[in-house]
Amino acid sequence: MSEALLTGRGVETFYGKIQALRGIDFDVRKGEIATLIGSNGAGKSTLMMTIFGTPRARSGTITFEGKDITKLPSHQIARLGIAQSPEGRRIFPRMTVLENLQMGATVNDMAFFEEDVAKIYKLFPILEKRHTQRAGTLSGGEQQMLAIGRALMARPKLLLLDEPSLGLAPIIVRSIFSAIKELNEKEGLTVFLVEQNAFHALKLAHRAYVMVNGKITMTGTGKELLARPEVRAAYLEGGH
Amino acid sequence: MVAAPKDTSFSQEANKLDTPALIKDLIGTAVITFLILTPIVAYETIMNQGTLLIESRWGWVFLFTAITVVGRLLLHLFVWQRAPSPKTASAAPSKGESAAGASFRKNFNTILFVFALLLPFILYFIPGWDKRGIDFAITILIYIMLAWGLNIVVGLAGLLDLGYVAFYAVGAYAYALLTTVYLPHWFGEGVVPWAFYIVLPIAGALAALWGVILGFPVLRLRGDYLAIVTLAFGEIIRLVLINWFWFTNGPQGINVPKITFFGLPFNASDEGFAAFFGIAHDRIYSYFYLYYVILALALLTFIATNRLRRLPIGRAWEALREDEIACRSLGINTTNTKLTAFAIGAMFGGFAGSFFAARQGFVSPESFVFIESALILAIVVLGGLGSQIGIVFAAIAIIGAFEVFREMGFLSYILPEGVEPVQFRMLAVGLAMVLMMRWRPRGFVTRRDPTVFLKEKKSVSADLVSQGHG
Numbered sequence: 001m002s003e004a005l006l007t008g009r010g011v012e013t014f015y016g017k018i019q020a021l022r023g024i025d026f027d028v029r030k031g032e033i034a035t036l037i038g039s040n041g042a043g044k045s046t047l048m049m050t051i052f053g054t055p056r057a058r059s060g061t062i063t064f065e066g067k068d069i070t071k072l073p074s075h076q077i078a079r080l081g082i083a084q085s086p087e088g089r090r091i092f093p094r095m096t097v098l099e100n101l102q103m104g105a106t107v108n109d110m111a112f113f114e115e116d117v118a119k120i121y122k123l124f125p126i127l128e129k130r131h132t133q134r135a136g137t138l139s140g141g142e143q144q145m146l147a148i149g150r151a152l153m154a155r156p157k158l159l160l161l162d163e164p165s166l167g168l169a170p171i172i173v174r175s176i177f178s179a180i181k182e183l184n185e186k187e188g189l190t191v192f193l194v195e196q197n198a199f200h201a202l203k204l205a206h207r208a209y210v211m212v213n214g215k216i217t218m219t220g221t222g223k224e225l226l227a228r229p230e231v232r233a234a235y236l237e238g239g240h
Numbered sequence: 241m242v243a244a245p246k247d248t249s250f251s252q253e254a255n256k257l258d259t260p261a262l263i264k265d266l267i268g269t270a271v272i273t274f275l276i277l278t279p280i281v282a283y284e285t286i287m288n289q290g291t292l293l294i295e296s297r298w299g300w301v302f303l304f305t306a307i308t309v310v311g312r313l314l315l316h317l318f319v320w321q322r323a324p325s326p327k328t329a330s331a332a333p334s335k336g337e338s339a340a341g342a343s344f345r346k347n348f349n350t351i352l353f354v355f356a357l358l359l360p361f362i363l364y365f366i367p368g369w370d371k372r373g374i375d376f377a378i379t380i381l382i383y384i385m386l387a388w389g390l391n392i393v394v395g396l397a398g399l400l401d402l403g404y405v406a407f408y409a410v411g412a413y414a415y416a417l418l419t420t421v422y423l424p425h426w427f428g429e430g431v432v433p434w435a436f437y438i439v440l441p442i443a444g445a446l447a448a449l450w451g452v453i454l455g456f457p458v459l460r461l462r463g464d465y466l467a468i469v470t471l472a473f474g475e476i477i478r479l480v481l482i483n484w485f486w487f488t489n490g491p492q493g494i495n496v497p498k499i500t501f502f503g504l505p506f507n508a509s510d511e512g513f514a515a516f517f518g519i520a521h522d523r524i525y526s527y528f529y530l531y532y533v534i535l536a537l538a539l540l541t542f543i544a545t546n547r548l549r550r551l552p553i554g555r556a557w558e559a560l561r562e563d564e565i566a567c568r569s570l571g572i573n574t575t576n577t578k579l580t581a582f583a584i585g586a587m588f589g590g591f592a593g594s595f596f597a598a599r600q601g602f603v604s605p606e607s608f609v610f611i612e613s614a615l616i617l618a619i620v621v622l623g624g625l626g627s628q629i630g631i632v633f634a635a636i637a638i639i640g641a642f643e644v645f646r647e648m649g650f651l652s653y654i655l656p657e658g659v660e661p662v663q664f665r666m667l668a669v670g671l672a673m674v675l676m677m678r679w680r681p682r683g684f685v686t687r688r689d690p691t692v693f694l695k696e697k698k699s700v701s702a703d704l705v706s707q708g709h710g
Binding site for chain 1: 552555556558559561562563565566567568569570571572573574688690691692
C-alpha cells in the first residue's frame, strides 16, 4: 500500500473533564480499508467525530494528505474530500431520498449530480425505487444505504463509516459490507470503518485497530487480528 | 436515466386539467351569469311615498357571479374530472393522493392569486364592505407576509424565533425616522412624497442587518434556548424604542406621512391623486392602492422563498432544520446558513414594517409587543411549518377570528355587564390552537413539495411532485 492519506498522532479528546481519547495514533493509507473495533464507550465514534473537528482534539494532530486538519472547521474538512456516514445515520428525515443525495453533493456544487446518482442507484437499487419518498419513511437498512450514498455523492477521497451495521438484520449487514468491499476494490475508495460487529469488519479490513478505553491496544491486518485469541475472546465469541 | 439539472430541477409536464381552457370556461361562465343576472337582480324598484324609485344592486350581481364561478370551478376540479391516465393512476397510490387532488393543487395557487387580484373589486361592490373590507384584507395580507418571512426562519431553517416582531419594528421605525427626520434633512422636503419607495429597500436592509446582529450571539443555540434569547431580543428592541426618547419619541410614537401614489398623495388637494387624474376625491383609492402594494410585497416574499428553496442555500436551510451535525459533515457552512436565514427572514419583516408605518401614518412601540410575535408564530405553526399556502389560510383564520369577535356586539346582551366579546379573542385562538394540536398536529398543510426529482419513466408523474406557481 502507498502513502498515508489520514494520520493521527497522539490525539486526545475531552468531553469537559472526561477524557475520551488518550493519545491515539493511527494511519489510513490510500486505497485500503482500515477498521477500528472496540466495545461500547471505547471512544470509536469520538475518534470519528474528532477527525471531523466536532469535538476538536485538545492535543495531538490529524493530517489529511499531509495537511494539518486538526483545527479546521468541519465544513472545510468535508471540502477537502472526507465524507462521513455518521453514527445513527443522521439522514434528513423530512426530505426525499433524492434531496438527501443532493445535500451530499454540496461540496462539489452538484457538478456530477446525474452521474453520481445513477452510480449510487446501481450500488443500492432499492434507493431508486424510493427516490421520491421521505427519507424518514425508509427502513433502517435503506436509511443506512442512503447515508452511505449521501456520503459518496461528495466523491470523497476518504469515506468514514461509523457503525454501518448498527441495528440491522444480518442479511442487510452482509449486503452493506459487500457494497463497501465493492467500492474499495472497483473504485479504489479509501474507507475508515468503525464497527462493533468485529467479525465482518476484520474480514474486510486491510488494517485494523482495536480500541479499549480511549487507547489503541492492538494493531495488525484484519486477518491477523481475527486469529488472535484475545480478540476472539473479547469481540467475537458469543456475539454476532 | 436523466437527472434534473442543478437548481431549477422540476419539469413542467402538461397538466391533466389544462389551465387556459379552464380559465376560458370560467370567464365564459362569469359573462353569462352576469348577463343573466343584470336584468333580474341588478335593479330593484322601491315604492317610496308614492313614487317608484330604482335602486341598483350591483353588489349582489357580483356576489352571485362569483359564487357561480367558484361553484363551476369546484365542479371542474372534483366532479367533471376526466378519468386519470394510466400513468398517473399507477403513480398516484405511491404518493397516496388522487390525480384530481394533484391537478387541483397545481391550479390552486393560480386560483388563489386571481382571487387575491380581484378581491378589492369584489369587496368594493358589497355595500358597507368597501373600505372596511379592503382595509381588513390589507391587515390579513400584512400578517401573511410576516408569517411568510418568519416561515423562512422557523419553517425552513428550523430556528425558533419568538422575537420576529423586532424586525417588523425596525422596518416601521426605519420608515418613520427616515421619512420625518433624515430624508428631509439630507435631501430637502421635496423627497418626502417619494419616501416610501426610497425607504422600503433601506428598511429591508436595516432589518436584515439586525437579523445578522441577532444571529451572531445565538449561533450555537437551538430549540428552547434560542427561543428565549430571541424573545428577549424582541423585548429589548421594544424597550429601546420606548426609552430612547430623543431618537424615537418614546411611547408617544411618531406621526409619519402616509403612502403616496408615486409622489401623488391620496388627498383632496390640487396636487393629489384624484386631482391629477381628474376624478373626484375618494378615500377608497388609497385603500385600493395599499392593497395592491402589500399584495405585491407578499407575492415577492412568496416567490423569493420558493426560488430560494430550490437553490443550494434553501436546501441547506431545510437540511439544517433536520440535522445540524449531518450538515456540517456534508460540507455546509452552518454559520452562514443560519445567518442568511435570519437576515432574509428579517428583511421581509422589515419590508412589512415599512409598509405598516406608511399605511397607519403613525408608529409607536405599542404595535410591536410580544403578542404580535406570538400571533405570527401561531400563524406559521397553524399553517404547517414550511407550508406557504397553509399560512394563507391560517392568517385568514386567526386574523379573521379576531375581527369576528369585534363584530359580535350582540353578545353583549347575554354577557354580564362590562364583558366585551373582544376580550375573548385570545382565549378563542388558544382554544383553536389546542384543538388543532389534537387533530392536525402538523398544521393545515403538511405536504412538503420536493425540490428535485428525476425525469424518467419510472418516476412519479410530474403532476405529483412539481410545484405550481401562483
